[in-house]
Amino acid sequence: MQVSAKSLGSKKPLFADFSVPLPPDWYDDGDSGRTLRDLIEQVVRLEVRAFLKRQSDRQFVRALTAREIDDSVKKGKVEMGASEVEIRDVDEDAAVSAAWVAFEDGIYLVIVDEKRYKDLDEAVFVTKDSRLTFVRLTMLSGA
Numbered sequence: 001m002q003v004s005a006k007s008l009g010s011k012k013p014l015f016a017d018f019s020v021p022l023p024p025d026w027y028d029d030g031d032s033g034r035t036l037r038d039l040i041e042q043v044v045r046l047e048v049r050a051f052l053k054r055q056s057d058r059q060f061v062r063a064l065t066a067r068e069i070d071d072s073v074k075k076g077k078v079e080m081g082a083s084e085v086e087i088r089d090v091d092e093d094a095a096v097s098a099a100w101v102a103f104e105d106g107i108y109l110v111i112v113d114e115k116r117y118k119d120l121d122e123a124v125f126v127t128k129d130s131r132l133t134f135v136r137l138t139m140l141s142g143a
Contacts, residue, residue, distance in 0.1 A: 001126055003043060005134040014136060020046055026126060033123040036110060037100065040120070043132065044099045048092045055088065109135040 001022055005014035020043055026034060034042075064072070072078040100120060102108060110117045111133040112124055126132075 001128070002131045003134075004131065005136065007136040008138045010138075014134075020132070022126065027128060033125040035121050036103075036117045036124050037120040039112070039124050039126070039132070040099050040103065040110070041096045044096045045092050048090050048095050052090060106137060108137060111135065 001020050002017055003020050004017040007014055022042060026042070064078070069078060103110065103120060112126060113130050117124060
């Protein structure tokens with residue numbers, strides 16, 4: 001499943017699209033589906049684990065290939081990738097709860113295959129080619 005995120009009022013995506021591998025029993029078999037709550041939980045848990053792995057990977061000193069050096073020079077900055085990174089522990093359960101609360105509070109919308117979902121307990125049917133889009137709503141400020 002492809003995941004993307006947008007912010008209303010901005011042409012630029014919030015982050016680069018990425019793919020989420022869902023367990024085989026998640027894909028639509030025609031008569032059963034998971035809830036939006038389940039889908040959000042699955043994506044958040046996978047992303048928390050990916051974040052923790054990226055943090056761990058940054059602790060190791062690694063050598064750059066000639067291609068990586070050339071690409072970095074073109075971008076104007078060459079970094080070895082290892083730096084003093086403060087490792088932050090992330091509580092998966094707290095992250096999932098925060099995502100559910102943010103959805104219920106109207107901070108973001110969820111669209112799966114061009115269908116907007118409005119209730120966390122609504123059934124969601126996905127295929128391997130499904131596209132999940134989070135749309136962050138821009139809050140108005142002022143009087």
